[in-house]
Amino acid sequence: MTTLSRRTLLGLGAATAAAITVPGCSGKSGPMRVSWYGPDPVTKALNKALDAWKSSGGAEYTAESAPFDDYWDKLATQTSGNNAPDVLRMSMSYFSDYAGRSALKDLGSLGIDTSGLDKDVAASGVADGKDYGIGQSSISYSMYVDEGAIKKAGGTVPAAGWTWEKFAEFARDYAGSVPGSFGSSDQAGNFQLFEVYARQHGTEMFSDDGGKLLTTKDTVQEWFQYWADLRTAKAAPPQNVSGETTAIEKSLIATGKSPLQFGWVQQVTFYQPLVKSPLAVLPVPQGKAGDLSGQFVKGLDLWCVSAASKHPEDAAKLIGFLLNDEKAIKAIGILLGVPPSKKARDLVSADAGSAGARAIKYVEDLAGKVGPSPKPWPKGYGELLTGFGRIAENIGLGKSNPAAGAQEFTEMAGKTLGQ
Amino acid sequence: MRRVLAHAGLTAGALIMLYPLLWMITASLRPNTEIFRHPGLIPEHPTLANYALGWSSTGTSFGIYLMNSLIICAAVVIGNLLTCSLTAYAFARLTFVGRKTLFALMLATIMLPGHVTLIAQYSIFRKLNWIDTFWPMIVPSFLATDAFFVFLMVQFIRSIPVELDDAARIDGCGAWGIYRRIILPLLSPALVTTAIFSFIWTWNNFFSQLIYLSTRTRLTVPVALRGFLDATGSSEWGALFAMSVVTLVPVVVVFVVFQRRILAGMAHTGLK
Numbered sequence: 001m002t003t004l005s006r007r008t009l010l011g012l013g014a015a016t017a018a019a020i021t022v023p024g025c026s027g028k029s030g031p032m033r034v035s036w037y038g039p040d041p042v043t044k045a046l047n048k049a050l051d052a053w054k055s056s057g058g059a060e061y062t063a064e065s066a067p068f069d070d071y072w073d074k075l076a077t078q079t080s081g082n083n084a085p086d087v088l089r090m091s092m093s094y095f096s097d098y099a100g101r102s103a104l105k106d107l108g109s110l111g112i113d114t115s116g117l118d119k120d121v122a123a124s125g126v127a128d129g130k131d132y133g134i135g136q137s138s139i140s141y142s143m144y145v146d147e148g149a150i151k152k153a154g155g156t157v158p159a160a161g162w163t164w165e166k167f168a169e170f171a172r173d174y175a176g177s178v179p180g181s182f183g184s185s186d187q188a189g190n191f192q193l194f195e196v197y198a199r200q201h202g203t204e205m206f207s208d209d210g211g212k213l214l215t216t217k218d219t220v221q222e223w224f225q226y227w228a229d230l231r232t233a234k235a236a237p238p239q240n241v242s243g244e245t246t247a248i249e250k251s252l253i254a255t256g257k258s259p260l261q262f263g264w265v266q267q268v269t270f271y272q273p274l275v276k277s278p279l280a281v282l283p284v285p286q287g288k289a290g291d292l293s294g295q296f297v298k299g300l301d302l303w304c305v306s307a308a309s310k311h312p313e314d315a316a317k318l319i320g321f322l323l324n325d326e327k328a329i330k331a332i333g334i335l336l337g338v339p340p341s342k343k344a345r346d347l348v349s350a351d352a353g354s355a356g357a358r359a360i361k362y363v364e365d366l367a368g369k370v371g372p373s374p375k376p377w378p379k380g381y382g383e384l385l386t387g388f389g390r391i392a393e394n395i396g397l398g399k400s401n402p403a404a405g406a407q408e409f410t411e412m413a414g415k416t417l418g419q
Numbered sequence: 420m421r422r423v424l425a426h427a428g429l430t431a432g433a434l435i436m437l438y439p440l441l442w443m444i445t446a447s448l449r450p451n452t453e454i455f456r457h458p459g460l461i462p463e464h465p466t467l468a469n470y471a472l473g474w475s476s477t478g479t480s481f482g483i484y485l486m487n488s489l490i491i492c493a494a495v496v497i498g499n500l501l502t503c504s505l506t507a508y509a510f511a512r513l514t515f516v517g518r519k520t521l522f523a524l525m526l527a528t529i530m531l532p533g534h535v536t537l538i539a540q541y542s543i544f545r546k547l548n549w550i551d552t553f554w555p556m557i558v559p560s561f562l563a564t565d566a567f568f569v570f571l572m573v574q575f576i577r578s579i580p581v582e583l584d585d586a587a588r589i590d591g592c593g594a595w596g597i598y599r600r601i602i603l604p605l606l607s608p609a610l611v612t613t614a615i616f617s618f619i620w621t622w623n624n625f626f627s628q629l630i631y632l633s634t635r636t637r638l639t640v641p642v643a644l645r646g647f648l649d650a651t652g653s654s655e656w657g658a659l660f661a662m663s664v665v666t667l668v669p670v671v672v673v674f675v676v677f678q679r680r681i682l683a684g685m686a687h688t689g690l691k
Contacts, residue, residue, distance in 0.1 A: 033633075035633075037649075038649060039648075039649035039654065040476065040477060040646065040647070040649075040655065043477075043478075043646075047478070056690070062633070062634065063635075064633040066629065066633070066642075066645075066646075067645055067646060067648055068648040068649055070629050070642075070645055071618075071629070073626070073629065074629055074630055077537060077538060077541050077630050078541075078630075080538045080541070080542075081538060081541035081542045081545050081655065082545070083541070083545045083550060247654055247656075248654065249451065249452070249454065249455055249654060249656055250455040255455065255456055261468075274452060
């Protein structure tokens with residue numbers, strides 16, 4: 001189960017499916033199927049939005065959901081078995097795999113109203129000139145800061161975040177002044193934070209056609225070294241601690257052992273209930289102070305319609321409804337991320353003191369200051385994502401070192417990309 | 420003195436083995452925020468809230484998932500007992516054309532990795548319109564597709580003296596009679612082993628249940644348990660542990676009830 005990647009499964013499945021498909025012998029077409037991944041609150045919210053769709057006279061549907069990891073196993077099997085759901089939630093991590101295998105429908109002619117959406121988000125699902133998906137949310141990478149803990153330790157938090165240099169300094173000071181705690185959790189294996197870092201070094205991470213890694217080996221090595229130094233200085237936790245603190249409830253910020261955590265902006269709402277003082281949402285560290293060009297705002301989760309859908313019109317209408325209808329917007333709130341339109345953000349940000357409102361404000365403040373949003377992540381991104389984490393772990397455990405790890409990663413990228 | 424030491428050592432070992440289970444049980448009695456904060460076994464503020472939450476928080480009662488799992492498990496156990504024993508009897512005692520080849524083919528299915536057949540199976544079940552029903556889990560077990568159990572029983576039947584068959588034949592039994600009156604009763608240790616392992620493996624079989632079932636009210640226990648965890652959001656650990664404890668109950672009951680027979684069965688079949 002673990003040795004076979006989902007991508008291989010998807011490819012293998014496509015071949016098998018083609019080999020045994022009997023023409024003219026397809027299953028009956030029931031009502032439209034809607035499928036998504038996410039924790040329980042997401043499922044509840046989407047069911048509520050779908051109820052609104054039904055009571056507004058929308059077409060019949062059935063709903064399916066699964067946790068993130070399981071969702072991809074299931075979707076790969078369904079897609080290969082020619083039984084993909086009509087409307088499906090797609091993550092940018094797997095988007096190119098599916099779009100590149102013609103598993104998704106071009107939404108261009110289906111007339112979904114995206115006029116209210118942020119431009120970067122509306123275009124997030126465009127690949128090879130075709131629109132395979134529509135962004136569900138405007139999100140950006142961010143840093144959550146437990147200001148209460150930092151003030152107690154006598155530190156201050158710069159409103160625009162730190163430079164990497166100042167960040168390391170802060171992490172060392174904090175760890176030094178609060179016994180038993182770390183300045184930051186270890187982010188060496190965080191591929192998505194690394195993308196921001198890589199963009200701060202002047203290039204996109206991937207070439208436009210997705211065939212090549214543009215980020216240099218030196219940058220990768222520098223990154224691994226940066227975190228290795230923080231671990232040596234005890235400003236970041238050793239690997240065995242990091243390995244046990246990946247879940248949100250177990251994270252160092254939730255257990256009060258570090259004042260900093262990184263993640264996509266909307267995830268702050270998952271951390272907030274576990275931390276007593278309000279979490280500030282700040283940009284991630286920068287190369288030059290105040291320069292946010294490494295960061296970007298993007299729709300990282302998309303609504304897509306499967307290529308084999310027998311209900312493309314209804315599917316398109318439903319997507320339009322979820323994006324634009326007031327009741328649907330309110331039901332979803334910021335559970336899928338910061339809403340992708342100004343109208344939706346105004347509708348859901350009523351609760352001014354909440355973590356959600358701070359997430360929305362963060363995204364709105366970033367607009368215009370961040371760099372251009374990158375092309376959809378290339379085919380094989382999912383593999384690089386897990387590979388990067390594994391390499392960082394090996395370095396953390398002392399089985400590898402930053403130079404060897406960087407070499408391994410660039411080689412892996414060479415093999416995985418452009419296939 | 421030596422016995423005391425041995426006992427102390429064994430008890431310590433058993434406690435270490437049991438620790439994760441005990442931890443899960445006590446964790447299920449803790450509020451969500453305290454689960455990972457305090458090591459140790461004794462909860463500071465014990466509460467049954469997780470059980471209430473887990474039972475109903477998915478919007479569908481957990482009882483429905485348990486019932487679904489029980490239905491599938493019961494059907495698989497019955498299917499495996501009936502058809503695997505029949506198939507094994509045929510392989511072990513009857514002579515027919517292609518017996519050796521078919522036996523080798525059957526063994527080969529044990530060696531095929533599941534992923535190779537997954538998509539093809541999925542396509543077949545889709546064409547039969549069985550997706551999102553229990554049939555993909557149940558029907559194969561009525562076709563003796565679990566080659567492991569067939570093999571187990573073939574080996575067992577081969578150890579039963581053929582003279583018994585001959586005696587039965589003299590008394591007028593046909594092939595069917597021999598199976599029912601001679602083989603089946605003598606096979607009971609292997610049947611018990613098959614029943615237990617069919618039950619436990621099906622009870623824990625996450626993947627095919629994930630792939631084939633979609634509608635909430637048709638989900639089974641392993642799929643529902645995974646629903647409490649999600650890497651992209653907050654996980655309901657308390658509810659997960661509480662429902663895991665609930666999920667263990669049927670397995671423990673099966674073990675307690677059949678415990679002696681399992682041991683007897685293992686002694687006979689030499690299963691690890």
